[in-house]
Amino acid sequence: ALNADDKAHVQAIWPSVASHPDQYGGEALYRMFVSSPQTKTYFPNFDMHKDSPQILAHGKKVVNALTEASKHMDDIDGALSKLSDLHAYDMRVDPGNFKILAHHILVTIATHFPDKFDCLTHQALDKFLAAVGTALTSKYR
Numbered sequence: 001a002l003n004a005d006d007k008a009h010v011q012a013i014w015p016s017v018a019s020h021p022d023q024y025g026g027e028a029l030y031r032m033f034v035s036s037p038q039t040k041t042y043f044p045n046f047d048m049h050k051d052s053p054q055i056l057a058h059g060k061k062v063v064n065a066l067t068e069a070s071k072h073m074d075d076i077d078g079a080l081s082k083l084s085d086l087h088a089y090d091m092r093v094d095p096g097n098f099k100i101l102a103h104h105i106l107v108t109i110a111t112h113f114p115d116k117f118d119c120l121t122h123q124a125l126d127k128f129l130a131a132v133g134t135a136l137t138s139k140y141r
């Protein structure tokens with residue numbers, strides 16, 4: 001679970017990410033689609049070019065959901081309950097893909113905010129994204 005230090009580190013860097021949700025969310029998705037092309041199969045009607053309208057719009061949704069989670073770090077499962085239903089029952093996303101997307105979100109943040117991305121911030125974001133992944137895959141069985 002996230003301790004008080006983790007929460008403070010997430011809250012310190014997240015507003016920077018949340019300030020441009022389409023840009024950073026879109027970059028994370030694009031990195032995922034390029035590096036892990038099997039993830040593209042979940043988005044058959046997306047234009048897969050960098051900064052396509054679909055990638056930017058979906059990136060914005062992902063980052064905004066993470067922003068919501070960042071405001072409820074003591075109850076991430078509850079905050080993302082509806083989203084968890086969608087990913088488990090409607091989209092049936094393989095749970096392994098959440099680790100892959102988390103990795104690309106970390107890389108995106110690290111490249112844009114190198115000064116803020118110190119070791120403890122990295123660790124805190126990793127724990128935060130793992131908790132989100134757990135929440136979004138908790139309905140699978």
Ligand code: HEM
Binds near residue numbers: 042086091098101133
């Ligand atoms: C839809 C968030 C991970 C596949 C969505 C939506 C949000 C979201 C907010 C929109 C839901 C709605 O329309 O009400 C997240 C978050 C993730 C995550 C916060 C983890 C950090 C993933 C992963 C995949 C995935 C790893 C698959 C590789 C999808 C698909 C949709 C979707 C296919 C529907 C897209 C569409 O056609 O509009 N997700 N997601 N998600 N997500 Fe995720």
